[in-house]
Amino acid sequence: MPDITFIQHDGSRQTVFAKAGVTIMQAAMENMVEGLEAECGGSGSCATCHCYLSLGWHQKVQAPDSNEEQMLEMVIEPKEGSRLSCQVKVTDAHDGLIVHLPECQY
Numbered sequence: 222m223p224d225i226t227f228i229q230h231d232g233s234r235q236t237v238f239a240k241a242g243v244t245i246m247q248a249a250m251e252n253m254v255e256g257l258e259a260e261c262g263g264s265g266s267c268a269t270c271h272c273y274l275s276l277g278w279h280q281k282v283q284a285p286d287s288n289e290e291q292m293l294e295m296v297i298e299p300k301e302g303s304r305l306s307c308q309v310k311v312t313d314a315h316d317g318l319i320v321h322l323p324e325c326q327y
């Protein structure tokens with residue numbers, strides 16, 4: 222069961238265990254991690270589940286599809302490593318994944 226560490230904008234951290242096959246957003250919601258609104262419930266249509274994968278990690282997960290790339294143009298403060306957490310599935314290969322959360326989603 223891979224662990225994921227979420228780092229809030231203020232530097233506080235929370236490490237959770239995720240079942241392989243869930244998305245980063247689902248892992249966060251199941252473990253009461255704050256900072257993701259996820260208003261559309263994971264359908265990739267709201268961009269309120271924006272997160273940043275640490276450099277190195279964003280190259281180890283599946284690449285964003287064209288819909289996610291378009292939605293990422295709408296987020297506040299996009300950076301290298303920006304992803305919609307509802308579109309990134311966790312696998313056992315992602316043990317130790319580090320996810321930074323933005324200061325806000327709007």
Ligand code: FES
Pocket residue numbers: 246258259260261262263264265266267268269270305306307308
């Ligand atoms: S939860 Fe809406 S785009 Fe991810």
